Amino acid sequence: MDNNRKINILLVDDRPENLLTLEAVLDSPSYNLIMANSGEEALKQVLKQDFAVILLDVQMPGLNGFDTARLIHGREQSKHIPIIFITAISQAVENVNQGYAVGAVDYIFKPFNPEILKSKVAAFAKLYEYQQQINDQRQLLKKRSIELAAANAKLQDMEKELLQHNNNLENLVREKTEELVLANKDLYQSQERFQKIFASSPSLIAIRSLIDGRYIDVNESWIYYTGFPYDEVIGKQTGMLHLMYDNCDTTQDLDLQKAIRNERIHYTTCDGKERIGLLSTEAAEIHGEHCIISVITDITERERLEKELTRLDRLNLIGEMAAGIAHEVRNPMTTVSGFLQLAKSKQDMHLEYIDLMLTELNRANEIIKEFLTLAKNKTSDRKPQNLNDIIEALYPLIQAEAVLSNKSVHLGLSECLPLYLDEKEIRQLILNIALNGLEAMSLGGKLTIKTYSADDCVTLEIQDEGCGIDRDVLEKIGTPFFTTKDTGTGLGLAVCYSVASRHNADICIQTSDTGTTFSIRFSA
Structure with a gap:
């Protein structure tokens, strides 16, 4: 999204002084405040452009606020726009209920608290931006x-x-001697064209002998993606990329098989990283030798973007659901808690029953807080601080947890650039990943926490010595409600991804049968 693009907010009130008050409260370089002095004018504005939120007066001559909201939400293109009613008159319960019935997300009475109104509008603006x-x-x-x-x-x-x-070349060889000169010329042009295609193709292209499997030539894209030096590849008779199909534990020389068309495969680079590609092969005779030309179109980045987009959609959905749960559940919980406290002070029931109920209410409130951590409109208290200070403060807690299970924790902290961080959120991210790592290891395992700076970025690495993560599980990591634990909620790593997203950080996972490393990269 263009960072210079302003967010449209519609202010509707039939009194100019009220519009000026709202404009003064919400004035921001990030907002494009559009004012309408009637319901009819508000409908015209909605037909022209999209809005992140609409602040709508209830009592207006002509088309009142309720009718205006009903018409806005009755239109397919504008039914998604959040509406906040603001009124100084219609404060009766039936008016409030009517407001929510026509699709309002909030009902605010005048005089309102400017800071609360700014926060609510900012939350909807942020959700619209996301x-x-x-x-x-x-x-x-x-x-x-x-x-x-x-x-x-x-x-x-x-x-x-x-x-x-090549077929034309075979036919020309059988022609008379006079035609051989022309055939040689065509052959030269064909080879020159093939060399240009071969050298400039963005796909990985390799030519291997069908007789002994040796590599005859590879193009620059093959060297770039795999990381193998050219001199170490040419002449090798065994496959170097360990090609394998999905859900296959054995590797074989798939690029020596004939007539493969866009088969999805995995291949391994020089530094042991696994990438994804589409493999096509074709048999050909080059300089009298039977060969296979293999072409791999790398789709690793495309699949990563698709998974990231899916994960963002799911996080957006769960964030909206979490906010809804908190709104619907916290109010009755507060009422019940208040009555229980009152009953306890009057000693109208057994104290142990009251304590038990208060404990359960507090537990439910903690679960709601965990849901809210996923919400897109969560308020963030970010300020400049050192990541190492947060880790060192958490170290005794993580070390104590490790000692209880006969495991150890090692810190390898390097000097880091200062970052804008929400300390509570970063503590939660570190604890979630570190405790998962401790649970993944057997007795005697070591958890290593490292930090280092490079290329104006600060990287946090948390490495365990567990048995690794299965490929099927790895693809679902960070998805809300997905868990491999018997008693888990499936929100821990989803919270980590949500925290990382709010801090403009990326999470990368490397795993094998000797352990797993979570790398969180922050932009300084």
Whole structure:
């Protein structure tokens, strides 16, 4: 989303002085405040443009606030816009209920608290901004998918053209001696064209012998993606990329098999990282030797973007649900808690029953807090501070947990750049990942927590010595309500991803049968 794009907010009131008051309270360089002095004018504005939130007066001549809200939400293109009623007159319960019935998200009485109103509007503006970012990412992903499909189709056309030239070459060899000169010329042009395609292709292309499997040549994209030095590849007779299909534990030389078309495979780079690609192969005769030309279109980044977009959609959904749960449950909980406290002071029931009920209410309130951590409109108290200070303050707690299970914790903290952090959220992120790491290890295991700075970024690494994470589980990491524990809620890592998103940080996971490393990279 364009950072310079202002967020539209519609202010509707038939009294100019009220509109001026709202404009003064909400004045911000991030907002485009649009005012309407009647319900009819508000409807015209909604037809012209989209809004993050509408502040609507109830009592207006002509079309009142309730009728205006009903017409706005009755239109498909504007039914999603949040409406906050503001009134100094219609404070009766039936008026409030009517306001919520026509789709309002809040009902505020005048005189209102300016800071509370600003916070509520800021929350809806932030949610609108996140939704616009998701739409922008979805459009970018769609554009990149189309570009990738076009590039892949072009490459396949080039392969067909190359095969056609080889067939032409075989026919020309059988012609008279006079035609051999022309055939040699065509062959040279064909080879030159193939070399250009081979060298400039964005896909990984390798030529291997069908006789002994050795690598005859690889292009620059193959070297770039795999990280293997060219001199170490040429002449090797065994597959170096450990190609394998999905859900297959054994590797084989898939790139020596004939007539594969866009098969989804996994391959391993020089530094042991696993990437994803689409494999196509074609048999060809080059300089009299039977060969296989293999082409791998790398789709690792595309799949990562698709998974990230899916995860953001789910986090957005759970955030909205969490806010709704908190709104609906906290009010009756507060009432019940108040009556229980009153009953306790009057000693109208057994104290142990009251204490038990208060404990359960507090437990339910903690669960709601965990839901709210996922909410997109969560208030963040970020300020400049050192990540190492937060880790050192948590170290005794993590160490004590490790000692109880006969495990250990090692710190490897390097000097780091200061970051804008919400200390409570970062503490929660570190504890969630560290405690998961301790649970994943057997007796005697060591948990290592490291920090370091590089390229204007600060990286936090939490590494365990567990048995690793299965591929099927790894793809679902961070999805709300997904858990492998018998008693888990499936919100711990989802909270971590939500905290990282609010801090503009990325979470990367590397796992094997000797352990798992969570890397959280913050932009300084």
